[in-house]
Amino acid sequence: MGRGTREFHTLDKDLQRVTNTERAIMHSARPVFRLGIALIFVAAATLAATEFFAGQPSASIIAAGVAVAAYLALSIGANDVSNSLGPAVGAGAIGMTTGLVLVAVMEVAGAVIAGSAITTTLTEGLVGNALGQGAATAWMMLAALLAAGIWISLATWVNAPVSTTHSVVGAIAGAGLATFGMQAVNWPAMGMIALGWVASPVIAGLIAAGLLAALRNRVMDRPDRVAAGRLWLPVMVALSTGLLGAVGALAWHGLEAITILGIGLVAGALGWLYAHIRIDRLIRMEHGEGLAMKRLLGLPLAATALVLGFAHGANDTANIAAPLTIILNSTAEGTGGGVPHARLVLLLAGLGIALGIVLFGRRLVQMVGSRITRLNPGRALCISLATAITVLGFSSLGLPVSTTHIAVGGVFGVGFYREWRDRRLAKSRDPLPVEERRRRHLVRRSHVRTILGAWLVTVPAAASLAALLVWLSRL
Numbered sequence: 001m002g003r004g005t006r007e008f009h010t011l012d013k014d015l016q017r018v019t020n021t022e023r024a025i026m027h028s029a030r031p032v033f034r035l036g037i038a039l040i041f042v043a044a045a046t047l048a049a050t051e052f053f054a055g056q057p058s059a060s061i062i063a064a065g066v067a068v069a070a071y072l073a074l075s076i077g078a079n080d081v082s083n084s085l086g087p088a089v090g091a092g093a094i095g096m097t098t099g100l101v102l103v104a105v106m107e108v109a110g111a112v113i114a115g116s117a118i119t120t121t122l123t124e125g126l127v128g129n130a131l132g133q134g135a136a137t138a139w140m141m142l143a144a145l146l147a148a149g150i151w152i153s154l155a156t157w158v159n160a161p162v163s164t165t166h167s168v169v170g171a172i173a174g175a176g177l178a179t180f181g182m183q184a185v186n187w188p189a190m191g192m193i194a195l196g197w198v199a200s201p202v203i204a205g206l207i208a209a210g211l212l213a214a215l216r217n218r219v220m221d222r223p224d225r226v227a228a229g230r231l232w233l234p235v236m237v238a239l240s241t242g243l244l245g246a247v248g249a250l251a252w253h254g255l256e257a258i259t260i261l262g263i264g265l266v267a268g269a270l271g272w273l274y275a276h277i278r279i280d281r282l283i284r285m286e287h288g289e290g291l292a293m294k295r296l297l298g299l300p301l302a303a304t305a306l307v308l309g310f311a312h313g314a315n316d317t318a319n320i321a322a323p324l325t326i327i328l329n330s331t332a333e334g335t336g337g338g339v340p341h342a343r344l345v346l347l348l349a350g351l352g353i354a355l356g357i358v359l360f361g362r363r364l365v366q367m368v369g370s371r372i373t374r375l376n377p378g379r380a381l382c383i384s385l386a387t388a389i390t391v392l393g394f395s396s397l398g399l400p401v402s403t404t405h406i407a408v409g410g411v412f413g414v415g416f417y418r419e420w421r422d423r424r425l426a427k428s429r430d431p432l433p434v435e436e437r438r439r440r441h442l443v444r445r446s447h448v449r450t451i452l453g454a455w456l457v458t459v460p461a462a463a464s465l466a467a468l469l470v471w472l473s474r475l
Contacts, residue, residue: 034359041355042070045348058331061138065327068145069320070352075152076164076316077107077356082364083387083407084308087380089365093298094305100361103309104354110313111321111350112343113248117398118315119346121189122169122322125398127176130184137330139473140179141323144171147466148319151458163402166458168319169193174463178470196399197455200390201409208386208410209417211236215378229296230279236300236381237275240307240388242268247314247392275299297377304384311391312403313350319400320349383410405455 049066053059085103088094094102123131130137148164148171155162169190176184215232222228245267249260278299325345387407394401 038074038359042067045070061142062331065142065145065324068149069324072149073320073349073352074356077353078360080312080403081357081361083403084305085365087384088301088305093302100358102306104357106306106309107313107354108350110310111317111346114314114395115317115346118318118400119321121398122318123326125189126186127172127184128186130176130180134330138327140175141326143469144175144466145323147171147462147469151462151465162454162458163405164319165400165402167462170459170462171466174466175470178467196394196401200394200401200406204386204390204406204409205413207389208382208413211382211385212414212417226283233296233300234272234275237303238268238272240303241271243392244307244310247396250396297381301381304388308388311388314395315391317346317349321345379414383414386410
């Protein structure tokens with residue numbers, strides 16, 4: 001190799017080092033870029049609210065409330081998207097970027113179309129006696145927002161599995177008690193909400209176990225699984241889309257029951273038709289039965305992810321919209337200013353959650369999706385579908401529930417069903433030692449204790465923190 005050739009070779013290596021350095025800088029700057037966009041969203045929302053209420057004495061309360069609400073919305077979007085999108089991405093049913101964008105759109109749609117019922121429960125239903133007190137009510141809700149945000153941040157820092165819904169409800173109750181006393185909280189409504197928290201994971205577990213039993217009986221244990229999948233998997237897609245159409249129609253008040261039922265049936269029929277056509281195409285493309293079944297299960301997983309995104313938007317946006325709506329209504333009553341329409345507040349909350357999904361949801365979806373689908377796409381489908389059905393059902397009743405805890409309930413239901421099925425099949429074999437039976441438990445009992453502990457701690461902790469903030473504000 002001559003001298004000139006060596007010089008060119010050295011120059012190429014130097015240029016390659018410079019290129020690698022630039023790529024490393026760009027890669028390290030991505031989190032900062034995403035954080036910058038999130039801060040711009042918080043600042044823009046706060047600035048818009050300040051300009052709208054410019055010149056009013058309560059502008060500072062409104063600006064602080066909008067800023068904390070925007071932060072909560074981003075946090076919810078970043079943390080909860082894995083519940084809906086993780087299984088579908090892990091199964092290869094939908095691409096990461098496409099899935100994030102579609103679920104974000106469904107979140108906004110769920111917030112605007114079906115989020116008002118939960119918002120009403122958390123405002124008029126939970127602390128209706130404390131409304132209409134002007135600045136005192138506004139300070140109460142600002143303390144609740146701050147307490148919920150601080151508690152969720154602390155729990156995230158120590159990796160504690162807490163619920164945003166539980167945190168917000170507890171903070172609202174604690175702030176109401178500290179501000180107006182025992183009469184501020186509607187205790188029967190609080191009891192109904194707590195009953196929904198207990199019942200929803202149990203219902204999700206039963207639905208997930210039933211769906212897994214049906215999937216095994218009708219598809220997975222059949223001699224020709226591909227043919228069975230062609231027959232029954234479109235039914236699961238139809239169930240998802242039909243429920244989505246019915247809940248969306250139910251959210252628009254004034255429609256008769258027969259109309260809501262008709263919209264649900266039409267949506268289900270369209271979902272069945274699309275799934276049937278798509279599955280036939282997948283069967284023609286795939287030659288191996290195992291690969292074909294994975295792709296077949298991926299289609300209902302993708303449909304369920306979108307439905308669950310809508311359900312999450314319908315339920316969890318109220319955690320932001322309810323306190324913010326009370327703040328805006330209270331300051332308007334005290335100052336005579338105008339208040340944006342309720343759907344605009346829901347839109348702000350939905351956009352914040354959607355932005356949190358797109359900016360910060362990728363890493364968590366990759367982690368959760370790979371872990372779930374490596375185990376079994378069929379079980380992931382049953383858990384996702386049970387979660388979507390349960391969340392949509394409770395949303396239609398106006399009850400705020402935890403999407404994460406419902407998904408965990410579905411996981412427990414599937415695990416306990418598999419344990420029961422293994423014990424039933426093991427009756428024909430020799431009994432195993434006690435140690436081996438414990439080792440074969442498919443549901444870790446410690447996880448049950450951890451989640452129950454989080455449920456018991458979150459509400460009183462958020463309530464106490466909100467009451468402390470109210471006390472400090474009086475100083």
